[in-house]
Amino acid sequence: MKNPSVNTALMPIETNALALGFSGTLGNIDAYISAVNRLPMLTHDEEVSLAKQLRDKNDLGAAQKLVLSHLRLVVSIARGYLGYGLPHADLIQEGNIGLMKAVKRFDPDQGVRLVSYAMHWIKAEMHEYILKNWRLVKVATTKAQRKLFFNLRSHKEGLDAMTPSQVDALAKTLNVKREEVIEMETRLTGRDIALDAPTDDDDEKFAPIAYLSSELQEPTKVLEAQRYDRMQSEGLESALSKLDERSRRIVEARWLANDDGSGATLHELADEFGVSAERIRQIEAVALKKMKGSLAAFS
Structure with missing residues (x-):
């Protein structure tokens, strides 16, 4: 949210600079x-x-006079949005930006007064500011949601939840689905909650950060788990298929026979194949090295 300080939101204006009625520097x-x-x-x-x-002449002095003469309009419109709890000075500042945009685009040959034309631009800037700063999470993103957001606040009576009949009536008035009215009311009545731990020493209390986050759902953890599962299934089977029958038998007996890792010993396999335990170890080492190269494609 912008700094509510008036000195930063409303630039000081000197009488000599404008010569249009200001007396001295404006500080509040x-x-x-x-x-x-x-x-x-x-x-x-x-x-x-x-x-x-x-x-016709890009006369900036003329633009300044047009803007200054309509600043009271911005103040008047901003007063209507004070219920959102945002600084009055910031609302005026945003409205002034909209006013300047309107002056730049105003066509005097259309037969419309600037006050009527500028209202759209002033409100548009204020609406954008309110939606960006009213909550940490945006409550309205689409054009339809924005319209519903501002209309709902003006039609809602008090702070109590709307009754079904009020929801139906408002949905009909605004030409939207009743589900959309209910969803927006929920967003409006909700409040921001700090994710950090509470400041007191009560061990029985937990901030949302303690239970909303999970390492298992962290993106890198999910990708690692998926990669590991693929390696365990497709990768392992592919690597084993590239071994000769004896090497595959040794690897499976040594490492894949039991889930707890208690496979056959070198001496047991040596007796099975009629070779020394050292020879079994050598065959195992070559087979594991070959499998490692095959599994690299699945990592």
């Missing part, structure tokens, strides 16, 4: 609003003339 939100409300409003003819100067 109340002084800013008071100064904005004292700025003169433009007549329709003045507005059209300034807009044409900006469009």
Whole structure:
């Protein structure tokens, strides 16, 4: 979330720089609003003339006058969004950005007053700011969800959960599914929960981080497990198939006969094949080396 400090959200404005009614440097939100409300409003003819100067001659002075004369509109709109618990100064700042975008795109030949045209841009910037900063996790991402988010807050009565009849009525009014209304209300009434451990010393309490995370579900662990399972099945069978019959028998008897790893001894296999225990060890070493090369393709 942005720093709520007014000094960073609302840039100080000097009388000499604007010569449009500000008196001194504005250092707090109340002084800013008071100064904005004292700025003169433009007549329709003045507005059209300034807009044409900006469009045809890129006159930044004209743009400044158009912006300044509509700052009170931003303040008025921002006041309507104070219920979201975000700093008033930040809301005004975002609205001012929308106002400047509107002034840049305003066409005086359309016959529409700037105040009507700018409202869309001002609200759009405020909406974007609210959705990004109201919660750590976004509550609305699609255009339809955003519309439902703001309409639901204005239609919802109090803090109590909506009744089925209220849900149905609102879904009909907004032309959305009742399931979507229920889901958005759940998002609105939910709250952010810290994942870190609690600050007290109560051993009986656990923060969500203690039970939401699991090493078994960690991506690298999952990939390792999948790779190991594949090596145990496809890889092992493929490696064994490349050994001669005696070598395969020795490896299976030594390492794969029992799950606990208690396979045949070198002497037992030596008696079976009529060779020395050392010879069995040599055959085993060569077979394991060959298998390691085959298993490399599955790692």
